Every structure is written in C-alpha cells, then in structure tokens.
Amino acid sequence: MPIAVDIDVMLARRKMSVGELADRVGITPANLAVLKNGRAKAVRFATLAALCEVLECQPGDLLRWETETATETEDAADG
Template identity: 75%
Template sequence: MAIVIDIDVMLARRKMTVADFADAIGISPANVAVLKNGRAKAVRFTTLDAICRVLDCQPGDLLRWVPGDETDDQGSRLR
C-alpha cells in the first residue's frame, strides 16, 4: 500500500509503549500492531482523533504517501 502510518516513530518520540498507547486510545494492542505494521485497510476518524490527541500531533505527522506498488484488494495491479 502506498500509505505509510508512522505510529512507531511517534511512540518512540513520546517514549510510550504500545500497551500504554493502546489503553490511552481505547483499542487493543493487536489493533495497534495492525496499524504499525501497515496491515490496516482503514482507520476510523474517531480512532485517528484519539491517536492525535494522545500523541499531541496532526494526522500528517502519522500518515504519508509513498509511491510504489499499487494494487487493489484482490492483489491486481491498478492502472
């Protein structure tokens, strides 16, 4: 996917553990791992709001677009 989520960078800057972060935003550590590892297909705005509030950052501090292999959900290359 061409969208990269830099939660691990922000957690390191804040010296916050995944467990503490997950508890603060109200999702499971497993779901934080899904976000960190780039396996998330979507993020709710309420979750993004909680992430930005806890990490004291803007959405653009967390999300970035990187050109690359763009495929659809079934793995077919997009034109």
C-alpha cells in the same frame, strides 16, 4: 500499499509503549499493531483523532503517502 504509518516514530518521540498507547486510545494492542505495522486497510477518523490527541500530533505525523514504486522497492528489499 502507498500509505506508510509512522506510529513507531511518534511512540519513540513520546517515550510511550504500544500497550500504553492502546490503553489511552481505547483500542486493543492487537488492533494497534495491525495499524502500526501497515496491515490495516482502513482507520476510523475517531481512532485517528484519538491517536493524535494522545500523541499530541497531527494526522500527517502518523500517516504519509508514498509512491507505489517506492513501496514496491522496499517490499523487494525486505523479501
């Protein structure tokens, strides 16, 4: 998928755990893991807004677009 999720980066910058972020945003740790690991097919704007509020960031700090070829190259290297 050409959308990369950088929640890990913001968690590290804020020295926050996945569990704490999930609790403060109001979603389950399992749902946050799906989003964080790039397996989500969609994200609600309300959830994105809550993530940005808790992490004190902009949506672009959490999500970025990558070309399909870059994503395919990374997938090939992983597999």
